[in-house]
Amino acid sequence: MRRGVGAAAGVLAVLLAAAACDAEPPPRPPPVTAVTAPADTYITAYTWYDNTPEGSPDISHPVLHKRAGGRGTYADPVTIAVGHSLETGQDVLDFPAGTRIYLPDVRRYFIVEDTCGDGPAPEEGPCHADAARHGGASTWLDAWIGGxxxxxxxxxxxxxxxxxxxxxxFHPADNFVVAPGDGVIHDGICDSGYGNQLVTVSPGSTPPR
Known part of the structure; x- marks a missing residue:
């Protein structure tokens, strides 16, 4: 009797193995490439509470959004503010409105839609003039994180x-990894600290989100 059970079990194992061979293998995750990018940009952040005006999502140069926001994907980047100057009588942004930027430390795409620096001479303010005082940075960006x-x-x-x-x-490709969750502050967490590593997926693949 025991020998019969063993034989039946052996046949079952063969059938299961054959079925496993016939089944489609699980899809492989897209191959990723990671490189460390130079850290030369001073990143700060502004929130619902310290925007101008306070307690609002107002922005100065809307492109994709009428109010500060965005999910952080390439198609729906988050608002970011840049330094600007009124020296010429015109409001000249350090980077044109609509410029896309990817920040690997928060794994999100951003888009220039706001300015950093108030008053009649914003060119004398920190975002336009003082980047180099922070570790020799070449640029100062102020990212909207909500709140x-x-x-x-x-x-x-x-x-x-x-x-x-x-x-x-600046002007990134569309295949950098995007962290899950809408915006840097979402679901009660502050989603940052990924470092300066640029993680991409192979062309034609959908980046993990």
Whole structure:
């Protein structure tokens, strides 16, 4: 009797193995490539609480959004502010409105839709003039991280966490990895700290999100 059970089990194992061979293998994840980008951009962050005006998502140069926002994908990048100058009587941005930028430390795409620096001489303000004072950075960018609906102290802590000399890619390709979740502050978390590594997937693949 035991020998019969063993034989039946052996036949079953053969059938299962054959079925496994006939089944389609699970899809492989897209191959990724990772390189470390130079950290030469001073990144700061602004929130719902310290925007101008306070407690608002207002922006100065809307392109894709009427209000500061965005999911962080290539198609729906998050608002970012850049330095600007009124020296000529015209409002001249350090980078044109609509410029896309990828920040690997938060694994999100951004788009220039706002300016950093108030008053009649914003060119004398920090975002336009003072980048080099922070670790020799060449550029200063101020990323919108949201925070509406979160506590002000939490939003401020997240802004501090994002701040530092980091890598930034201007006019990026569309295949950099994007972190899950809408925006840097989402679902009660501050999503940053990925470092300066640029992670891409192979051309034609959908980046992990």
């Amino acid at each position: 509406e609906g979160e506590g002000e102290s939490f939003a401020q802590r997240c802004a501090e966490q994002v701040t530092g000399v980091r890598a930034a890619v």
